[in-house]
Amino acid sequence: MGTGHLKIDLDALVANWRALDAASGASVETGAVVKANGYGLGAGRVARALAQAGARKFFVAAAEEGASLRQELGEGPEICVFGGHMAGDTDMIGDLGLTPMLNSLEQLTRHFEALPGKPFGIQLDSGMNRLGMEPAEWAAVADIALTAGPRLIMSHLACADEPDDPANRAQLDMFRAMTDGVNVPRSLSATGGILLGPDYHFDVTRPGVGLYGGLPFADARPVAHLSFPVIQTRVVEPGEFVGYGKTWTTEHQRTIATVAAGYADGVIRAMSNNINMYHDGVACPLVGRVSMDLITVDITDLNTVPKSLFLLCDEQSVDTVADAAGTIGYEILTSLGGRYSRRYCQGAA
Numbered sequence: 363m364g365t366g367h368l369k370i371d372l373d374a375l376v377a378n379w380r381a382l383d384a385a386s387g388a389s390v391e392t393g394a395v396v397k398a399n400g401y402g403l404g405a406g407r408v409a410r411a412l413a414q415a416g417a418r419k420f421f422v423a424a425a426e427e428g429a430s431l432r433q434e435l436g437e438g439p440e441i442c443v444f445g446g447h448m449a450g451d452t453d454m455i456g457d458l459g460l461t462p463m464l465n466s467l468e469q470l471t472r473h474f475e476a477l478p479g480k481p482f483g484i485q486l487d488s489g490m491n492r493l494g495m496e497p498a499e500w501a502a503v504a505d506i507a508l509t510a511g512p513r514l515i516m517s518h519l520a521c522a523d524e525p526d527d528p529a530n531r532a533q534l535d536m537f538r539a540m541t542d543g544v545n546v547p548r549s550l551s552a553t554g555g556i557l558l559g560p561d562y563h564f565d566v567t568r569p570g571v572g573l574y575g576g577l578p579f580a581d582a583r584p585v586a587h588l589s590f591p592v593i594q595t596r597v598v599e600p601g602e603f604v605g606y607g608k609t610w611t612t613e614h615q616r617t618i619a620t621v622a623a624g625y626a627d628g629v630i631r632a633m634s635n636n637i638n639m640y641h642d643g644v645a646c647p648l649v650g651r652v653s654m655d656l657i658t659v660d661i662t663d664l665n666t667v668p669k670s671l672f673l674l675c676d677e678q679s680v681d682t683v684a685d686a687a688g689t690i691g692y693e694i695l696t697s698l699g700g701r702y703s704r705r706y707c708q709g710a711a
């Protein structure tokens with residue numbers, strides 16, 4: 363059985379980074395978030411392309427991700443770990459030169475005891491209540507932490523994709539109150555925050571999803587192009603059904619293609635009867651249920667039998683696909699499956 367094919371356009375990725383770098387402003391350093399295997403697209407290839415383009419700071423969720431990224435990038439670029447310094451991380455952090463963003467007094471103590479003098483950053487909670495030190499905790503440890511020379515002080519916005527949400531301004535004010543006057547580079551904004559404007563940029567920005575072609579960066583170029591091979595076609599007569607649970611029945615004769623893609627490939631089952639696949643710009647509706655390895659697509663409107671059909675392409679973004687599944691582009695990207703062939707293209711290749 364054939365498998366899907368994922369083409370990753372590194373030129374588009376670099377163009378997105380450059381656009382977000384320009385939007386961050388000339389005096390601001392633009393990093394790149396490559397957690398979760400580069401949002402499903404391959405952290406090593408993504409980070410190497412961005413490092414070539416000038417990115418010097420990379421962000422991952424866990425030390426394990428940082429360790430494998432270090433093998434890909436070599437020495438030089440800074441690799442910051444949002445999850446901080448967890449029990450068991452010390453060797454990875456120390457040996458591979460990772461910079462943990464310390465999230466609590468507990469992590470700060472662990473880091474200072476296990477790796478005194480080694481790089482670290484601080485993550486503050488400015489209102490999201492997810493990661494980072496609370497204001498009172500920070501007030502208690504700020505002197506000690508600042509004496510040890512953190513590389514970065516950061517926080518994260520909960521509602522940056524909703525520019526009018528008052529939580530943005532409240533978090534900005536809180537972050538300022540916790541860090542104004544501190545002589546350490548500061549970072550508050552991911553993709554959404556960059557688009558909120560210069561007040562939110564501080565010294566370092568941390569775009570993730572926008573690099574990979576997702577909202578809220580509406581001007582992003584698509585990076586992932588995903589197609590799946592057609593295994594067979596058949597003509598379905600009026601009154602016949604297609605797929606598990608006979609959720610789709612036709613009133614007219616239709617030509618149905620069976621395609622090697624399923625929910626095991628990230629074609630989320632909630633898209634059943636609710637998404638198009640594309641061939642040469644023509645939309646072909648997915649009909650019936652998504653099963654584990656197969657989908658069925660109505661290709662009656664095509665005048666050929668295509669070799670493959672596209673789920674992600676210029677006509678259909680990760681966010682359109684996400685809407686059809688009741689989710690967000692981030693989840694579509696990170697759900698991309700492991701059994702595709704992958705090809706990275708760069709420099710007109």
Ligand SMILES: *Cc1c(COP(=O)(O)O)cnc(C)c1O
Binds near residue numbers: 395552553568
């Ligand atoms: C995931 C993440 C980012 C990147 O967010 P995007 O919305 O993908 O740009 C930045 N900072 C933190 C702390 C994150 O968890």
